[in-house]
Amino acid sequence: MATKTSKSFVDNLGKIYGGYAGGFIGFVILLAIMEQMGVPNKIIGYCFVFLTIGVYAYIGILSRTSELSEYYVAGRVVPPFFNGMATGADWMSAASFISMAGGLYLGGYGALGYVLGWTGGYVLVGVLLAPYLRKFGQFTVPDFLGVRYEGNAARICGVIVLFSASFTYIVAQTFGIGIITSRFLGIPFEVAIFVGLLGILVCSMLGGMRAVTWTQVAQYIILIIAYLVPVVWLSTKLYGLPIPELTYGQALNEIADLEKKLGIIKPHIGAYVDAKGQFSWVEFNNFWALTLTLMIGTASLPHILMRYFTTPNVKDARTSVGWSIFFIFLLYFTAPAYAAFAKREVYANVIGQQISQLPAWVQNWSQVGGLLTIKDANSDGILQLSEFIINQDIIVLSMPEIAGLPYVISGLVAAGGLAAALSTADGLLLAIANALSHDVYYKLIDPKASTVRRLVVARVLLVGVAIIGAAVAGTRPAGIIQMVAWAFSLAAAGLFAPLVLGIWWKRTTAAGAIAGMTVGFGVCAFYLVGTRYFDMQLWFGIRNISSALFGLPLAFLVTWAVSLMTQAPSKEMQDFVDSIRTPKGELAWVKGQQHE
Amino acid sequence: MAQLTPQQRDAYWQKTSRLMWIIMAWWVFFSFLIPAFAVQLNTISILGFPLGFYMAAQGSLISYVVLCFWNASAQNKIDQEFGVAED
Numbered sequence: 001m002a003t004k005t006s007k008s009f010v011d012n013l014g015k016i017y018g019g020y021a022g023g024f025i026g027f028v029i030l031l032a033i034m035e036q037m038g039v040p041n042k043i044i045g046y047c048f049v050f051l052t053i054g055v056y057a058y059i060g061i062l063s064r065t066s067e068l069s070e071y072y073v074a075g076r077v078v079p080p081f082f083n084g085m086a087t088g089a090d091w092m093s094a095a096s097f098i099s100m101a102g103g104l105y106l107g108g109y110g111a112l113g114y115v116l117g118w119t120g121g122y123v124l125v126g127v128l129l130a131p132y133l134r135k136f137g138q139f140t141v142p143d144f145l146g147v148r149y150e151g152n153a154a155r156i157c158g159v160i161v162l163f164s165a166s167f168t169y170i171v172a173q174t175f176g177i178g179i180i181t182s183r184f185l186g187i188p189f190e191v192a193i194f195v196g197l198l199g200i201l202v203c204s205m206l207g208g209m210r211a212v213t214w215t216q217v218a219q220y221i222i223l224i225i226a227y228l229v230p231v232v233w234l235s236t237k238l239y240g241l242p243i244p245e246l247t248y249g250q251a252l253n254e255i256a257d258l259e260k261k262l263g264i265i266k267p268h269i270g271a272y273v274d275a276k277g278q279f280s281w282v283e284f285n286n287f288w289a290l291t292l293t294l295m296i297g298t299a300s301l302p303h304i305l306m307r308y309f310t311t312p313n314v315k316d317a318r319t320s321v322g323w324s325i326f327f328i329f330l331l332y333f334t335a336p337a338y339a340a341f342a343k344r345e346v347y348a349n350v351i352g353q354q355i356s357q358l359p360a361w362v363q364n365w366s367q368v369g370g371l372l373t374i375k376d377a378n379s380d381g382i383l384q385l386s387e388f389i390i391n392q393d394i395i396v397l398s399m400p401e402i403a404g405l406p407y408v409i410s411g412l413v414a415a416g417g418l419a420a421a422l423s424t425a426d427g428l429l430l431a432i433a434n435a436l437s438h439d440v441y442y443k444l445i446d447p448k449a450s451t452v453r454r455l456v457v458a459r460v461l462l463v464g465v466a467i468i469g470a471a472v473a474g475t476r477p478a479g480i481i482q483m484v485a486w487a488f489s490l491a492a493a494g495l496f497a498p499l500v501l502g503i504w505w506k507r508t509t510a511a512g513a514i515a516g517m518t519v520g521f522g523v524c525a526f527y528l529v530g531t532r533y534f535d536m537q538l539w540f541g542i543r544n545i546s547s548a549l550f551g552l553p554l555a556f557l558v559t560w561a562v563s564l565m566t567q568a569p570s571k572e573m574q575d576f577v578d579s580i581r582t583p584k585g586e587l588a589w590v591k592g593q594q595h596e
Numbered sequence: 597m598a599q600l601t602p603q604q605r606d607a608y609w610q611k612t613s614r615l616m617w618i619i620m621a622w623w624v625f626f627s628f629l630i631p632a633f634a635v636q637l638n639t640i641s642i643l644g645f646p647l648g649f650y651m652a653a654q655g656s657l658i659s660y661v662v663l664c665f666w667n668a669s670a671q672n673k674i675d676q677e678f679g680v681a682e683d
Contacts (some may be wrong), residue, residue, distance in 0.1 A: 109634065112652040116627060119657050126664045127616050131671070157683045197672070242635045245654065249644030269649045271634035279635065288628055295627065315675070318668035325664045329657050336653040504613075582610060584680040 064206035071208030080490035084323025093424035094176025102392030104339030121298020126321030134317035163496030169487035174473035197317035226416020297488025305433035361401035493551030512563030520555025
């Protein structure tokens with residue numbers, strides 16, 4: 001690959017990735033044969049982890065670049081279909097791949113808030129933001145705030161929100177990478193985190209957005225294959241039909257029967273029920289609050305929004321949102337099947353068995369940092385439901401072993417989980433490093449910096465942020481899914497109002513937007529930190545994973561009120577907004593604003 | 597700026613906004629209204645699934661895919677009608 005992305009490369013993407021997918025399937029089949037010939041599990045685990053990381057590193061190195069627009073926005077040549085795949089990988093993280101089905105396993109209907117929340121936000125992205133941000137055509141999300149709200153105050157607010165949300169998110173991803181590498185390489189969690197870190201850095205450091213884009217497409221292919229194979233396999237094994245999305249209705253019915261047999265009072269499919277199996281308004285409110293927070297958060301997270309900066313034009317940005325949600329949908333509408341099959345297996349074949357005769361996967365997994373505990377509380381030698389405590393983060397990873405599938409499938413799932421966590425970590429890392437290097441260093445500190453210098457700064461910051469993220473993850477601050485949900489809250493409360501109003505309401509003023517961001521983000525962070533670390537009472541029983549529920553409306557309200565109290569934006573600014581709203585034509589820049 | 601008179605520009609934005617509100621209405625319908633009745637819908641069975649569970653696990657997700665592609669194609673038509681589509 002040359003420094004600039006060549007046209008023939010873009011034209012041949014279908015062939016290149018088709019061949020790649022075929023090669024990966026061949027690799028899995030080869031390993032399956034090796035397993036049958038007696039190659040030990042440990043070697044197979046190593047093969048999956050190192051070979052896939054090796055491929056990403058290879059793509060990362062091939063895509064190295066010293067061009068600014070290649071580094072920041074992949075040269076703006078990414079076709080909508082492939083940008084959709086890249087967004088899918090960027091989007092689906094350790095939380096979607098590793099934890100979500102686990103959350104559904106434990107929470108039943110209540111956890112469907114995650115499924116809805118992590119998909120529906122794309123409607124907002126496609127309708128309200130993506131095409132207009134693409135037309136704006138700069139490098140970062142704070143860039144937009146800095147230009148639309150004329151000044152560095154708004155830009156800095158944007159960077160602060162971006163940093164808080166993305167950093168929380170990246171800690172969660174590194175945590176997930178640590179769990180997988182630790183389990184499959186058999187090394188301590190704290191060391192595994194830093195091994196994973198190398199995997200993240202090789203993808204993004206040399207080629208920026210361009211390298212991340214093409215590795216993310218590769219990672220999407222692996223993660224979707226890895227996610228679908230075990231469920232399709234199980235669906236065929238249990239019900240003779242390889243479409244899990246259709247067959248798990250039957251599993252749900254069997255679970256309902258087993259629940260009666262085992263005396264479980266909170267049914268899997270029960271909507272808005274508390275632990276006693278009764279309808280609860282608190283559960284009801286938390287459900288829609290979580291759905292809303294996650295959806296708005298989707299439309300506010302800079303690492304997602306900046307993916308739409310890379311399409312060739314506005315029209316493609318819109319279509320690309322469609323492809324994104326399609327590729328994400330493939331995993332999300334399968335996740336509840338995963339949960340149902342896992343629950344059915346555990347209820348039917350693990351609970352009620354002799355503890356001394358539990359299968360080997362129990363031992364394997366109980367070695368990974370207390371994520372699975374089995375305690376014979378009443379010393380009768382038989383496993384009761386209450387004596388089996390499984391962490392949601394390992395349901396997906398341990399599922400193939402639980403169901404007795406060959407070990408090669410476990411390795412495949414681990415490779416998929418790793419792909420999901422690495423791809424998201426890469427996107428986040430780039431979003432943070434780009435904001436720091438472009439918005440803080442270039443725009444605020446040294447506007448005369450040369451291209452070479454800017455890229456050096458971007459890379460140094462990238463490595464720095466990655467190391468700090470890994471160090472924080474090493475302290476195990478919280479579960480993956482909680483940390484991710486906090487990131488969504490912070491982004492939603494801080495960024496959604498200024499972005500949407502900046503495009504859809506010309507009257508929004510700089511003062512209004514800054515006040516709105518400050519109040520929205522401030523209230524959200526206050527609630528989150530207060531309830532998490534200082535035993536603050538919950539407001540209306542809303543859990544802190546939906547913290548944005550209070551900050552978000554306040555952000556809109558304050559932006560609106562302060563905007564009306566301050567002088568309307570200049571005629572030039574209003575013309576600029578008009579030019580963002582129209583796909584065709586040049587942008588009408590306000591005089592004196594620098595841009596490239 | 598493409599060559600639109602202020603009147604045309606307002607008309608263009610009015611149509612775009614109307615499309616936005618229509619899609620937002622469907623979004624609210626599938627994201628909040630249907631899940632609000634999950635308990636009642638769960639008493640109905642479809643393809644072996646309780647309907648309330650099915651909608652939150654699959655039905656609404658399908659609607660999001662459709663909404664996103666629909667938005668893209670409807671907005672393209674509006675762009676072409678006003679001559680502001682990209683070449």
